Amino acid sequence: MSDNDRQLIADCLGGQRDAFGELVSRYQARLYNAAIRLVDNPEDAADVVQDAFLNAFQSLHSFKGDAEFFTWLYRIAFNTAISLKRKRRAAISLDSVGPEGGIDPDDPSEYVKPGLALERSEEEQQLQEAMVRLSHEHREVLVLKDIEGMRYEDIAEILKVPIGTIRSRLHRARLELRDLLQPNDPDALSDSEQ
Amino acid sequence: MITDDLLQLITASVDGELSAVESRRLSRLLNTCEEARAIHARFKADSNKLHALPRLAPPADLQNRVMARIAALTPVPARLSKLQPRPTSQPKAEPARHAQPYSRKSQSWIPIAIAASLLLGVTASSFLFFNQQQPRNSFARNPNRPPPATLKGATDPEWAKWLPVETDPRPSVPVHRDNLLPDVTIARLDFPSVPVTPDAVALAPDPRSVRPDLMGARLLPETRFDLVEIRIPFLKPVSAFEIEDVRQQFVEEIAQDPARIDLFTRNPVRAVELFREASKSMGVHLSVDGNTISQLQKRPLGAVMIYTESLTGSDLATLFSKLNAEDAKVSPHVFDMLHSTPVSDLDARDLKVVLGFDPGLYKRPMTEKSNEKSERNLDPNKSLSAGTADQIVKSVLTGQGKPGEKSAVLLSWNVLPGRSLPQASSPELKHFLAKRGDRKPDAVPVIIVIRPGNG
Numbered sequence: 023m024s025d026n027d028r029q030l031i032a033d034c035l036g037g038q039r040d041a042f043g044e045l046v047s048r049y050q051a052r053l054y055n056a057a058i059r060l061v062d063n064p065e066d067a068a069d070v071v072q073d074a075f076l077n078a079f080q081s082l083h084s085f086k087g088d089a090e091f092f093t094w095l096y097r098i099a100f101n102t103a104i105s106l107k108r109k110r111r112a113a114i115s116l117d118s119v120g121p122e123g124g125i126d127p128d129d130p131s132e133y134v135k136p137g138l139a140l141e142r143s144e145e146e147q148q149l150q151e152a153m154v155r156l157s158h159e160h161r162e163v164l165v166l167k168d169i170e171g172m173r174y175e176d177i178a179e180i181l182k183v184p185i186g187t188i189r190s191r192l193h194r195a196r197l198e199l200r201d202l203l204q205p206n207d208p209d210a211l212s213d214s215e216q
Numbered sequence: 217m218i219t220d221d222l223l224q225l226i227t228a229s230v231d232g233e234l235s236a237v238e239s240r241r242l243s244r245l246l247n248t249c250e251e252a253r254a255i256h257a258r259f260k261a262d263s264n265k266l267h268a269l270p271r272l273a274p275p276a277d278l279q280n281r282v283m284a285r286i287a288a289l290t291p292v293p294a295r296l297s298k299l300q301p302r303p304t305s306q307p308k309a310e311p312a313r314h315a316q317p318y319s320r321k322s323q324s325w326i327p328i329a330i331a332a333s334l335l336l337g338v339t340a341s342s343f344l345f346f347n348q349q350q351p352r353n354s355f356a357r358n359p360n361r362p363p364p365a366t367l368k369g370a371t372d373p374e375w376a377k378w379l380p381v382e383t384d385p386r387p388s389v390p391v392h393r394d395n396l397l398p399d400v401t402i403a404r405l406d407f408p409s410v411p412v413t414p415d416a417v418a419l420a421p422d423p424r425s426v427r428p429d430l431m432g433a434r435l436l437p438e439t440r441f442d443l444v445e446i447r448i449p450f451l452k453p454v455s456a457f458e459i460e461d462v463r464q465q466f467v468e469e470i471a472q473d474p475a476r477i478d479l480f481t482r483n484p485v486r487a488v489e490l491f492r493e494a495s496k497s498m499g500v501h502l503s504v505d506g507n508t509i510s511q512l513q514k515r516p517l518g519a520v521m522i523y524t525e526s527l528t529g530s531d532l533a534t535l536f537s538k539l540n541a542e543d544a545k546v547s548p549h550v551f552d553m554l555h556s557t558p559v560s561d562l563d564a565r566d567l568k569v570v571l572g573f574d575p576g577l578y579k580r581p582m583t584e585k586s587n588e589k590s591e592r593n594l595d596p597n598k599s600l601s602a603g604t605a606d607q608i609v610k611s612v613l614t615g616q617g618k619p620g621e622k623s624a625v626l627l628s629w630n631v632l633p634g635r636s637l638p639q640a641s642s643p644e645l646k647h648f649l650a651k652r653g654d655r656k657p658d659a660v661p662v663i664i665v666i667r668p669g670n671g
Contacts, residue, residue, distance in 0.1 A: 054274035
């Protein structure tokens, strides 16, 4: 864990609220981006992030520091997302996002405001639809691996499963994603052609 | 045709998590199979598309909403009691407490209080009623009833008629007096003095000293427990070697004696591959007998043995930790349990048969002092002892009698009684012997047996 995070956590446990605010500011964007890829709904993603930070604040005394703070936070957020998805049956697509704007990031090129009209390519739309249809287990490992760029060890730590399970789960996730994208992929070799 | 095993290799390569062995295997596959190249390209493209998805920004007020919810937490955690709520654009209205003087929580104690006061009233009134039935100074008006349990009544000699007579217990089996536990006195707690109205509070008489006698049972003789030290064999899953405590426990276990370590596996062929990888990453030169590998591939149920005497306990713990890391990369895992016990006489005999010579498991390692001493004691007129001859042989083989590099040899472990194995002529074994130098003082000779498990 970085010394900076460690110091902020210590300050927060010592009673400095602003220290936790700094942690929120530091990680909210990354957490939100992962959450929205899991729950597909900006409001639900915001709720997931809020609940995750709230749970983290209340459990901060139990954080042992043996893993990265963000890994621990991710685990809380993913558990929250699972609970939320169980409650909500229908997922609202990203197209229904309202005109409300997002924050102005320091690097505008990195983040896209969800409220603005996105000129998303057809390919991106197909990918998003395929992600929605993936099973939750497969979706979360693909989000952590390909979108968040984590290693097997970090993913295993977040999901609390062995590394071997992560590897096999990613394998099945990629196969499932390929199957979902294949009908729209002109370059794909269909089974009948092989 | 791409098998599932190769598909897993391809997807793992897209994950960027291949070991060195797997990378070489993948390279060979991609170089030789067009279908594999096409599949790899497609999976890679899917992964790149996911990676290129735009990152979505959170709502502008998300942080404020989080901090507002934190500030509204009640009750405030003790360590965070210094937090002050931050003024928000939409301050939350304070609940109108005066409109509800009694909350649901505060009303819950009322029935309990009523019940308690009723009970107290009934108790007090009955006490007073029955107390008034008898004159105060009469402690034994009714000869059929004991004196009242009051302060004055406690000293009434009438109590002696009601209390059990103190007699020596008669055990069913004669027990020597010395074996009986001594009399004990039950200590009475000294409560702080509280002004009490005499006769208003019932007190039991002073406790009397009694001999411990549980319901008249015979007293047990004093027993002594002997401490017995039992050495429990070390048995852990290989996956446990990622835990520091387990590695330390293992080091302590094998520091005591030369050890035989059984590694149980589902796939001995694969297990040997992983062991080689782990050894390589440790800088241990593992000489693998070619015939053994051929036999193993033909008969996967066979067991193989790795002998090394150049690794310390910590080196071995690290080796198994690296083995676990290699095993964790494959699915399903190859290794199950690791079992370590001291080398038995049978193991030592089998090792001698397999190696073709006695490696001297229990010989003390050579140190500089012992080397110098032995050199000073050399007398050309005297015949050489076996130990000295060994030193000369070793110094000839290794050059200067210095500790050899970290090395090990892998041979078959299917030892049949009365049958010598044709492994003495193995070039790998000869190579191992050539590299074998003086054993380091802290090195531990171990026999590692990779054998099929039940799982």
